[in-house]
Amino acid sequence: MDGMKMSDVATNGVIEVFTDGACKGNPGVGGWGALLNAGGKTRELYGGEVQTTNNRMEMTAVIRALEALQCRCSVRLHTDSKYVQLGISEWIHSWKKRGWKTADKKPVKNEDLWRRLDELAAQHDIEWLWVKGHAGHEGNERADVLANMGVDSVKPGWAA
Secondary structure (H helix, E strand, O other), rough: OOOOOHHHHHHHHHHHEEEEEEEOOOOOOEEEEEEEEEEEEEEEEEEEEEEEEEEHHHHHHHHHHHHHOOOOEEEEEEEEHHHHHHHHHHHHHHHOOOOOOOOOOOOOOOHHHHHHHHHHHHHOOOEEOOOOOOOOOOHHHHHHHHHHHHHHHHHOOOOO
């Protein structure tokens, strides 16, 4: 979807977003991928980090996808991460009430990313959907390929 913003096609209805994270070692080299579909247009995003965790990459995929949206949108966000899906739709409310502490009073892991995701989620109307990973779902499978491209983009010795 080169040269076109997702917001340009948002008026056609719901934007379907598929996200995934990957990590070679946990922690280790990681990647994230996002596939955005709207109005017959597609945009693919990916990136990676040299030292990270799988959960951070799952969250980064969602954050980067939402950052790509230039105006308030209706979004159906598909993730194969229960951590992301339950975290943003259920757990985050309690974490915020407790000052970003878990029920056992420990700091919430990945607080920086949860805060950013919370901020971005408030800018859109999002339906958070969990999809089983590696189960043949086309959008999820493509997001997985993109996440692995993100891993490859930061692996030592990788050349574009």
